[in-house]
Amino acid sequence: MKTDRITKRLLALLLAAVCLFALCACGNTVVEENAADREETAAEPEHDAEEIRRAVKPEEPEEVYPGPDVELTEYDGVVEHLFFHPVIAYPEMAFRGDYMEQGLDDWMLTVSEYDAILDRLYENGYILVDIGDVWGLETDAEETGPEDTENAEPDAGKTDGRDKDGHHGKHGSKDSRRRQNWEEGSSGGRKHVVRKKLMLPKGKKPLIISYDDVNYYEYMREYGFTYKLIVKDGKVWSWGLDPQGKEVVSRDLDAVTILDKFVEEHPDFSMYGVKGCIALTGYEGILGYRTQTSTDGLTAEQEKQRQEEIKAVGPVIDALKENGWYFGSHTWGHIDLSGYGVDGVASDTQRWKDEVASLVGDTPYLFYPHGARPDGDDFGQTGSVFEYLYGQGYRVFFSVGIESFSHIKEDIPAVIADRMHPDGTTLRWNRDRYMRFYDAKDVFDYDHRPDLGRDW
Numbered sequence: 456m457k458t459d460r461i462t463k464r465l466l467a468l469l470l471a472a473v474c475l476f477a478l479c480a481c482g483n484t485v486v487e488e489n490a491a492d493r494e495e496t497a498a499e500p501e502h503d504a505e506e507i508r509r510a511v512k513p514e515e516p517e518e519v520y521p522g523p524d525v526e527l528t529e530y531d532g533v534v535e536h537l538f539f540h541p542v543i544a545y546p547e548m549a550f551r552g553d554y555m556e557q558g559l560d561d562w563m564l565t566v567s568e569y570d571a572i573l574d575r576l577y578e579n580g581y582i583l584v585d586i587g588d589v590w591g592l593e594t595d596a597e598e599t600g601p602e603d604t605e606n607a608e609p610d611a612g613k614t615d616g617r618d619k620d621g622h623h624g625k626h627g628s629k630d631s632r633r634r635q636n637w638e639e640g641s642s643g644g645r646k647h648v649v650r651k652k653l654m655l656p657k658g659k660k661p662l663i664i665s666y667d668d669v670n671y672y673e674y675m676r677e678y679g680f681t682y683k684l685i686v687k688d689g690k691v692w693s694w695g696l697d698p699q700g701k702e703v704v705s706r707d708l709d710a711v712t713i714l715d716k717f718v719e720e721h722p723d724f725s726m727y728g729v730k731g732c733i734a735l736t737g738y739e740g741i742l743g744y745r746t747q748t749s750t751d752g753l754t755a756e757q758e759k760q761r762q763e764e765i766k767a768v769g770p771v772i773d774a775l776k777e778n779g780w781y782f783g784s785h786t787w788g789h790i791d792l793s794g795y796g797v798d799g800v801a802s803d804t805q806r807w808k809d810e811v812a813s814l815v816g817d818t819p820y821l822f823y824p825h826g827a828r829p830d831g832d833d834f835g836q837t838g839s840v841f842e843y844l845y846g847q848g849y850r851v852f853f854s855v856g857i858e859s860f861s862h863i864k865e866d867i868p869a870v871i872a873d874r875m876h877p878d879g880t881t882l883r884w885n886r887d888r889y890m891r892f893y894d895a896k897d898v899f900d901y902d903h904r905p906d907l908g909r910d911w
């Protein structure tokens with residue numbers, strides 16, 4: 456055990472040296488060190504540097520995990536759900552003692568914390584699953600309980616998402632499979648939401664990850680976040696400026712690209728290559744592209760520019776979908792749904808559909824801004840705002856909570872689900888509650904976070 460650790464440490468040092476040499480232009484040795492640390496199938500120290508580099512950066516994943524040889528068993532326990540915001544690429548820009556510091560400390564993670572959390576989630580046996588593989592819509596006519604499906608013919612969409620050959624099918628169909636999952640069907644029976652039969656490799660625990668506000672807001676660009684996502688060689692990269700104002704294209708500085716890379720290196724961290732659900736607002740465009748309109752109207756020149764942004768974001772959306780990402784709504788204006796009536800929510804929803812769904816597609820997933828529930832409460836009652844949102848096609852309504860709580864509503868075919876939130880507040884004050892995922896002590900960014908206290 457101890458020698459193992461020393462070997463790993465030596466290897467990490469060697470790798471850091473190699474990476475420093477190979478990537479000095481990028482200058483991001485911290486992240487590369489982390490990548491080295493989490494490499495599980497590391498080669499022996501006597502292997503040459505080139506071999507080690509190949510082990511750390513495989514060219515292409517061989518095939519989608521789990522292949523036909525992996526034995527799957529049914530999982531019916533809690534499906535954990537963690538959500539993140541964009542991560543801080545350059546903490547020295549975020550934590551500089553001004554009025555933004557407290558908020559950024561509360562709600563964000565730095566790249567090194569996010570890297571460490573992914574490591575721990577993987578080590579602790581979690582595996583990413585698609586929201587649509589956890590819940591789905593059924594009508595009474597085609598209802599099948601777990602007993603009924605036990606001996607039934609495997610069905611691609613309804614059981615574990617595999618087709619008859621055990622594969623997920625072409626990438627393009629993944630998206631339509633997600634949509635089909637929530638289509639009403641034609642039988643006309645009473646619809647309801649069911650917890651689906653979830654098949655996982657033995658010993659793995661399911662985890663949904665979602666990402667709020669992946670919009671690269673203007674303020675974020677001044678506080679050490681990346682600026683936008685771009686596509687290069689079929690993969691998604693971040694683009695941005697470092698603290699010196701130099702352009703940086705990287706896969707090590709952004710929550711989305713870091714997860715892509717992590718799953719390439721650890722295919723068994725994801726069922727069928729699924730990543731996370733990206734919850735978008737619309738008021739400053741999406742994914743770093745300024746695709747929004749303005750109520751003041753746009754000049755011809757502004758509209759032309761907007762059209763260019765719309766054209767530019769298309770390939771990014773396609774590449775994200777191909778790489779296992781899918782989308783949800785975080786409302787257009789990041790509105791507090793507890794404080795709006797139907798009219799206000801309706802105009803916001805229409806705007807999201809016009810400006811965001813028109814680009815990423817419709818979605819059954821709504822992520823409440825500020826975690827604020829519509830009508831003041833979505834658990835004890837189904838109010839008029841909830842009903843309106845249901846009427847707009849939303850089926851799973853996500854809030855924020857202290858557990859991965861979920862509840863299938865009985866009066867309307869919808870699910871409400873709470874997500875947990877790895878961020879500065881929980882790192883500092885809720886270490887125990889997150890212990891099954893990671894120990895805050897091991898992941899906390901001592902080098903960069905301001906001295907704002909903690910209870911451990």
Ligand SMILES: [Zn+2]
Nearest residue numbers: 667668824825
């Ligand atoms: Zn938000």
